[in-house]
Each structure stands twice: as C-alpha cells, then as structure tokens.
Amino acid sequence: MTLPAAPLKETEPTESNAPVSRRRRSATLWAGCSLTALIVLLALLSLVWLPFDTDDTSGGRLAGPGDGHLLGTDKLGRDLFTQLMTGARIAVQAGLGSVAVAALVGVTLGVLAAFAQGWLDDTLAAFLDILIAFPTLLLAMLVVAARSATLSSAILAIGLAQSAVVARLVRILVKRVLARDYVTAARTSGTSWPRTVAGHVLPNIWPTLVVNLALQFGLAVLAEAGLSYLGLGAPPPNASWGRMLQEAQATFTTAPAGALAPGILLVVLVVGVNLIADGLRDTLDPATRRRRT
Amino acid sequence: MSPRDTSFHTSGDTLLDVRGLTVRTDDGRVLVDDLSFTVASGERLGLIGESGSGKSLTTLALLGLLPDGMTATGSVELAGTQVVGAPEKRLTAVRGRDAAVVFQEPLTALDPLMRMGRQIAEPLARRTGLRGRELNSAVTEALVRVRLSEPDRIARAFPHEISGGQRQRVALAMALACDPGLLIADEPTTALDVSVQAEMLDLLDTLVREREMAVLFVSHDLAVVAKVTDRVLVLKDGRAVEEGPVLDVVTAPRAEYTRALVAGARKLESALDLRSPR
CATH class of the missing domain: 3.40.50.300 (P-loop containing nucleotide triphosphate hydrolases)
Known part of the structure; x- marks a missing residue:
C-alpha cells in the first residue's frame, strides 16, 4: 500500500470520517448563544454609541416612553435604555473578569492541590472547603470594603470567591485523570510531568471545566448585580443592573419599567449563559458527539 | 519453539x-x-x-x-x-x-480526547526530533508496522472510534515508536477476544523478533x-x-x-x- 503523508491537523474537522460534524450544535447551545449575543451586542454598542449621556437628566422624572426615550426615564430623569446598555457592559465585564480570575487562580490552585501530598494536600483541601462554605457575597463585601467600591474590586472579589469552587473541582478532576492508564502510559513513554499535564490532563478536564466556568459566569453576573444592589459595585454614573433595580424599588408600583427592564435583561443573560453551558456539555466530549448521531 | x-x-x-x-x-x-x-x-x-x-x-x-x-x-x-x-x-x-509498556486495557491506556496519530507522534517527536510532514509519515509508518490497514484513518480517529484490536495495535505502535530495548x-x-488475541500475539512475536x-x-x-x-x-x-x-x-x-x-x-x-x- 502507498503511504502518503498523513495530514494530522488536530484542529480541523475530518470531513470524511468523523461520525458527527463538529458544525452540528445542539439547539440548547444555539438558544443560549442567541440570548447571550443579545446582551453582548448591547454591551458592545454601549462602547461606541448611547442614546443619551449617562448623566443626562434632561428627561422628565419617571417619564414614560417617548421623546427619544425608548423605555422612559428614571426618577432622576435619566434615560432608562441608556442605563440598560451601560449595565449590559458592566454585567459582561463582571462576568468575564470574574471568570478569568476564577479560572486563573482556581486552575493553578486545583492542579497544585491535586499534585500535593500529605499535609499540604489536607491543608489545601480544608482551605478550599472553608472558602466555599463562606458565602460569595459576604466574601465579596469584605474585599470591596477593604478596597474601594469599584467594578474591578467587585470583579476581583467575585473571582476570588469563585476560584475556590473552581479549584476544588479542578483538584478532583485532575486526581481522577491522573489515576487513568493513559497518564501512566504517557509517563512510561517518557513524557515529563509538565507535558503530561498540558497534553493529557488539562484537555481531559477541559470539557467539565469549561461548562463549570460558563455556569460561574452566570453566577458572577448575579453576584455583581447583588453587590451593586447593596451599593458596593461600580460607582455612578456607570449604571449597573443591580443598582437600577435598587433605585427603581421605591417607585416599582408607579413606574414598573425601571425595575422590570434590568431584571429581565439579567435573566436573559444568566439563562443564556446557562444554556450555553448545557449545550457545551453535549458538544465538547467526542464520545457524546458520537452518541448524538 | x-x-x-x-x-x-x-x-x-x-x-x-x-x-x-x-x-x-x-x-x-x-x-x-x-x-x-x-x-x-x-x-x-x-x-x-x-x-x-x-x-x-x-x-x-x-x-x-x-x-x-x-x-x-x-x-x-x-x-x-x-x-x-x-x-x-x-x-x-x-x-x-x-523500556516501553503496552498496557492491558487499550481503551483506558489511550487518551480519549486525543487523535491517535498525535498520541503516537508525541513520543516519536521527542525521541527523533522529527516535525511536520516527516513526523506525520513516521506516524503512518509506525501504524503500518503494526499491520493496521488504514493508517491514515486510524491516525485521525479518536480511541472510541476504532475496535479493541485496533486500539491495542495503536498502543503497541506507541510503545514501539521509540525502538525501546525492552518491551x-x-x-x-x-x-x-480470543481470535484477536492470537493475531495480536503473532504480531507481537514477529515485531519483537524482527527487532531483536x-x-x-x-x-x-x-x-x-x-x-x-x-x-x-x-x-x-x-x-x-x-x-x-x-x-x-x-x-x-x-x-x-x-x-x-x-x-x-x-x-x-x-x-x-x-x-x-x-
């Protein structure tokens, strides 16, 4: 038989033999992506264009829709839609930032904890358990109180609180993968530890990890809204959905739009991200990909 | 004997x-x-x-x-x-x-998320320093050596996509990739299963004798x-x-x-x- 050079392109789907095309995505993933994209587009748009200035109080107090105000104004006469847009940006920033912090700290700690032995392993595990038992919001409030009430403090605080959850998950996942034969097999063929971790361990925990990180994104968005609601999030004039909710609380019966709109967007984003997480679970694992034929 | x-x-x-x-x-x-x-x-x-x-x-x-x-x-x-x-x-x-090892259970001894060509390429590249096209043809060669009939398809497949016998051949190819002194x-x-067992034993025997x-x-x-x-x-x-x-x-x-x-x-x-x- 002839031996043509086999194209071993890892990243490209194999057209002829792959049992399921990678392009086939689950409906859940699509729904999640659309919902999330809606918010992300709002957030991106807010960077280049806003209907009104964020501190423009020229509209009437608690005015209904009209006069250029798509959803009306709040009790200070600021445009609601403008606030929703900047709120979207802050929500996405908070989600991405927190997840980045959680992933970086969590994966590092988790891998270390998985490799640690004896007292170090016990100490790390106990430390993570304590951190997890501590309510995220309370921990975040401590950090924000120690620093200042800015978006980056909120992101740092939420990210650190979540990194404990990520670290514990990673620790268990890594331990499980390390016990697998293919890791031993890689080791017997002379692969060093760092290469084994990068080449075999991380890719094998990746599907579970990425699903968890997507869920953490949703939780981070909620946590940021919670912090802002308590006045510990991004300071004015950056409207965050959480603060909008808090501000609209008193006037909810007379002008429900001020509370409903940020609430709905919050739900849309969190549900969207959770659907993505759910969809990813189905598509990331080659074994499940096969089962879906 | x-x-x-x-x-x-x-x-x-x-x-x-x-x-x-x-x-x-x-x-x-x-x-x-x-x-x-x-x-x-x-x-x-x-x-x-x-x-x-x-x-x-x-x-x-x-x-x-x-x-x-x-x-x-x-x-x-x-x-x-x-x-x-x-x-x-x-x-x-x-x-x-x-020394290289072939394990008992090929399904668990192969990384489920890595195409098999890459799994063989890993030790090969480390020992031979080959890259790119040359590495790919060395992988194909390694698969042909263990009498796999469709080396290119196997190289692109994930472990769950091929049969148990084929998997064990891939594992053998991996072990032999670096020409170890001891297998x-x-x-x-x-x-x-029994019929595949006999084939596998013959193959192992032949390969080992060939290379002393x-x-x-x-x-x-x-x-x-x-x-x-x-x-x-x-x-x-x-x-x-x-x-x-x-x-x-x-x-x-x-x-x-x-x-x-x-x-x-x-x-x-x-x-x-x-x-x-x-």
Whole structure:
C-alpha cells in the first residue's frame, strides 16, 4: 500500500470520517448563544454609541416612553435604555473578569492541590472547603470594603470567591485523570510531568471545566448585580443592573419599567449563559458527539 | 519453539537486572517480596501469576512509576541506570527509550480526547526530533508496522472510534515508536477476544523478533506466555516460586503452584472453544 503523508491537523474537522460534524450544535447551545449575543451586542454598542449621556437628566422624572426615550426615564430623569446598555457592559465585564480570575487562580490552585501530598494536600483541601462554605457575597463585601467600591474590586472579589469552587473541582478532576492508564502510559513513554499535564490532563478536564466556568459566569453576573444592589459595585454614573433595580424599588408600583427592564435583561443573560453551558456539555466530549448521531 | 530457547544465557549483555526488588505500602504490607531476575537484550521473559500476585506492580516499579503510597527497595538496573530511588529527570530519560509498556486495557491506556496519530507522534517527536510532514509519515509508518490497514484513518480517529484490536495495535505502535530495548507487555491480550488475541500475539512475536527486542511479558495465562517467551518466572503472592526455560516449566513444573497453573492451563486449553471473550 502507498503511504502518503498523513495530514494530522488536530484542529480541523475530518470531513470524511468523523461520525458527527463538529458544525452540528445542539439547539440548547444555539438558544443560549442567541440570548447571550443579545446582551453582548448591547454591551458592545454601549462602547461606541448611547442614546443619551449617562448623566443626562434632561428627561422628565419617571417619564414614560417617548421623546427619544425608548423605555422612559428614571426618577432622576435619566434615560432608562441608556442605563440598560451601560449595565449590559458592566454585567459582561463582571462576568468575564470574574471568570478569568476564577479560572486563573482556581486552575493553578486545583492542579497544585491535586499534585500535593500529605499535609499540604489536607491543608489545601480544608482551605478550599472553608472558602466555599463562606458565602460569595459576604466574601465579596469584605474585599470591596477593604478596597474601594469599584467594578474591578467587585470583579476581583467575585473571582476570588469563585476560584475556590473552581479549584476544588479542578483538584478532583485532575486526581481522577491522573489515576487513568493513559497518564501512566504517557509517563512510561517518557513524557515529563509538565507535558503530561498540558497534553493529557488539562484537555481531559477541559470539557467539565469549561461548562463549570460558563455556569460561574452566570453566577458572577448575579453576584455583581447583588453587590451593586447593596451599593458596593461600580460607582455612578456607570449604571449597573443591580443598582437600577435598587433605585427603581421605591417607585416599582408607579413606574414598573425601571425595575422590570434590568431584571429581565439579567435573566436573559444568566439563562443564556446557562444554556450555553448545557449545550457545551453535549458538544465538547467526542464520545457524546458520537452518541448524538 | 525458537532456537533462542537454549541461547538465553548467552544472548548478549544484561539489559534489565532486578535484585531484591521489594514493594511495600506505606502501612507496611509487602506486595512484592525480594524479587530478583534478569533480562538479557533480545531475551523474552514471561512473568506469570494470578491477579494480586504483584506482576503489574513489578512492571510499574521497573520504570519508577509506583502509585502513591508505595515504595520500592532493592535494585532495578535498566540499561545501566539505577531506577530505584532515581530522580524523576533521570527516569523520564529512561522511559520510552530503554523500556516501553503496552498496557492491558487499550481503551483506558489511550487518551480519549486525543487523535491517535498525535498520541503516537508525541513520543516519536521527542525521541527523533522529527516535525511536520516527516513526523506525520513516521506516524503512518509506525501504524503500518503494526499491520493496521488504514493508517491514515486510524491516525485521525479518536480511541472510541476504532475496535479493541485496533486500539491495542495503536498502543503497541506507541510503545514501539521509540525502538525501546525492552518491551514490557502487561497482559496485552487479556482484554481482547480470543481470535484477536492470537493475531495480536503473532504480531507481537514477529515485531519483537524482527527487532531483536527484549520482552517482559506479563500474563496470568500460561498458554499465552509459553507462546511468546523463552523463559518464565512464576510469581505467587509477590514472591518468585519458580523460574526456568518455558518448556521445562510447562512440561515439568517443580513448584506446587506452577503445577496447579499448568494443570489449569491444560484444562482451559481443552475447553478453549467454550471460552468466551472477556
């Protein structure tokens, strides 16, 4: 038989033999992506264009829709839609930032904890358990109180609180993968530890990890809204959905739009991200990909 | 039987020299007890014993890969390198080059998320320094060498996409990729069904003879071991109970345990048709 050079392109789907095309995505993933994209587009748009200035109080107090105000104004006469847009940006920033912090700290700690032995392993595990038992919001409030009430403090605080959850998950996942034969097999063929971790361990925990990180994104968005609601999030004039909710609380019966709109967007984003997480679970694992034929 | 049966004492220098190898758990249980044996280059030694007799632990100890909570004492010299107590760095250099392992269960011994071509390419690239197109053709070559008929398809496939027999061939190709001096085969046919088992044994035998590679063949199956080795070492409860040329051990077993093993194998042999794939 002839031996043509086999194209071993890892990243490209194999057209002829792959049992399921990678392009086939689950409906859940699509729904999640659309919902999330809606918010992300709002957030991106807010960077280049806003209907009104964020501190423009020229509209009437608690005015209904009209006069250029798509959803009306709040009790200070600021445009609601403008606030929703900047709120979207802050929500996405908070989600991405927190997840980045959680992933970086969590994966590092988790891998270390998985490799640690004896007292170090016990100490790390106990430390993570304590951190997890501590309510995220309370921990975040401590950090924000120690620093200042800015978006980056909120992101740092939420990210650190979540990194404990990520670290514990990673620790268990890594331990499980390390016990697998293919890791031993890689080791017997002379692969060093760092290469084994990068080449075999991380890719094998990746599907579970990425699903968890997507869920953490949703939780981070909620946590940021919670912090802002308590006045510990991004300071004015950056409207965050959480603060909008808090501000609209008193006037909810007379002008429900001020509370409903940020609430709905919050739900849309969190549900969207959770659907993505759910969809990813189905598509990331080659074994499940096969089962879906 | 090959003419090498009688030549094992003189067939070259000692590749693997195990002396007084003892494996203990941290709580003091002795799992492998004072085991000593040698494998000369090109020699084929069988390691027989029931499950729990310490066979697999012995193979892991040979490469310094004992699981956490176990320690090895004694001496394991692999191609001149002392393995017991050696630092990780020196072990990494030895593994794959001087000795490679084929594991029992190919499905779990292959990374489920990595295409098989890349899994073979990994050790190949490290040892040969090949890259890109040359590496790819070396991978294809490695797959052809283990008689896989569609090397390009297999190279692109994930482990779950091919059959058990094919997987074990890929695992064999991986082990052979770096041309190790010693091939450690840890029950390489146990997970395969009988017809595939025979094919796999033939293949292993041929490849090893072609390269004059030394083999440490671990199995609980005396019939299988007799087929592919020159000499056997019988283990029971972590202790060596008998050692000798395979023909002698099979025809005239001395230890009581070996006698039972031979009798069992005979019985099995006659009932081979009834044996169901595991």
